[in-house]
Amino acid sequence: MKLFTVGPVQMDPAVLEAGARPLPYFRTAEFSEQMLQMETQFLRLLNAPPESRAVFMTASGTGAMEAAVTSILNPERDKALVIDGGSFGHRFAELCELYHIPYVALELPFAADLTEELLLPYQEAGFTALLMQQSETSLGKRYDMEAAARFCRHEGLYLIVDAVSSFLCDPLDMTACGADVILTASQKALALSPGLSLLALSPRIIAERLTDQPPRCFYLSLSRALENMKRGQTPFTPALSVLQQLAYRLQQLDQLGLQSELKQRESLALYFRQQIRQLPGLLIPDYTLSNSLTPLLTGSMNAYDLFVDLKDHTGLVVTPNGGPFAHKLLRVGHMGDLKKTDYDDLIQALSQRLA
Template identity: 35%
Template sequence: MKSYVFPGNIREDILAIGNCQIPYMRTKEFSGINLESEALLLDFIGSPKGNVIIYTGSGTGAMDAIVSNYVKTKKKAFVIDGGTFGHRWYALCEYYQVESYDYKVSFAKDIDYIDLENVLCREKPDVLLCQHHETSSGQKFDLEKISKLCKKYNISLVVDAISSFLAEELDMETLEIDICLTSTQKGLNIPPGLSIIFISPKLKGYSFAHLGYYFDFEENLSNMKRGQTPYSPATSIFLQLHKRLLQIRKDGGVRNVINKVKERALYFRQLCMENNWNIPAECPSYAITGFYVNRNSDKIFRALIEEKDIFIMPGSVPGFFRVSHMGEQSLEDLLELALAIKEIESR
């Protein structure tokens, strides 16, 4: 099987952990593993003095936790709504009855940053929620520009880096991000099941809200001090996370991972150009390539699975597909994928 989704193909030594007997988690050994994972995660995202919460749950669970614990303490939220996942921030604010402004950005378009500043001045929010990379379209937003505006107007910055972590440059401290999140099945390229929240040291001692039992920030932060979770974790995935973080450190660190993702993305985009497949994102992330095919779009997804044992991601609009550049993937694999898509498209 060849997988160009999330996660992509996973290293065999990581998969092997999932086939092992599961150790008991309330031990000093498991605590030590989690504390080392926390330190590595904070180092990789550029916030060595921050804190980490690791939930057994998807990325949306972490978004829910951020809104219910943190955003709920604010008077007004500002949501950059550039697609499916940007809109999810707005839906969560509505669910928790947080006053919020839904700033819509067209599909695969970049933000008009001059207009953004004008609207921020008018709306006067005290927290801004955005994606670094809107996974539904492939569009990457400019966090440096967003961060400068947040600093200028004293707005707390919360960033969903679920699909940009380990695919794009991201330094939480430099960008003065207060809370950031990711999940295990994207850049970390291990099985889905864990979501990770990074909390800036600026928020140490912050009075979070308490609107959810399982996702309560203070309860989870208190337990993480001893390397534990308050409730039963997905133990095997915690072990896979630890091993993957050690591999990243051993194999040259974050820079090396990002460079590999970038190389694959640029190569596949060249193949897209050669096949006249349009890439709509104005500023595409290296994490994925979203592209339009010209013919037989209704056949490509199923034919790749049934005939080639290949998985890619369909998009929310006709003829649009997405290919991840994370995971175990070679340039030869990408050429094979492009040839397979071209062959089905040409029938």
């Protein structure tokens, strides 16, 4: 099997091996030291402002999204603007609904990009936070972070960014965009096992929202996670094997450099798209694309059937979609341990099926 999926992704054998090392006991000074080092490395990859902190939670990306909403936003004080352009944007809206956070969903049609113009009607309307994906994973659509950042700065909003699939794929600078929360998960371009979420927190959000707010969820409390992280610990037993993989991977990224990682994702994405555009029968939507994945409209072919056919007959696993696009759209990931020759294999398998 070769995974072109968007989580889990094809894992480097060295990372798998790092996850199979005997586990340490974690309530020790040694473990704390390693956690604090990983925090520093993670924040550096995001160019987080000084005094930012990070926490690692044993949960999927959705757990991290909920942690952000429930730990930071407040029904009495907040009004959120949610960019709702796909399943994950919609999930932020559902979370606001659940926690009674007043919100407005800016619904983006399938083909539309997020633009400065679309944000204009929401100026001076009492919003306190903007919740968005950097890349909407369900469609591979990349949003204009600069436009969102300018809007937030101008309006004085908190900016909460789900970078689950964009981290290490699309450039993201926490200082430049002024984000207050950036969250991601282990099984995307970090290319680790699923089960761990990582959140970076700005000094502003820590001071204004994470010091004395009573928690509304015990397990997903960012305040509790932060309090423990001050000494390099987690409140509950963490996903240690994924943390061992993370330690290896962050070291690797330190050595190879963030730019090289970003270039590699971009180069795989461009290589694949170039070849797809020469194949009849498959269409790449017109919206701005993330380097994390390529969405493919399958036209007259049933997307789900094509996914099963590829998996069962070639061992090449692309990503099916849920919801309204289940039979129309496939996603091909550019994360993990994949090479250009893997994409050659996939293109060949696809072209046989299109013939």
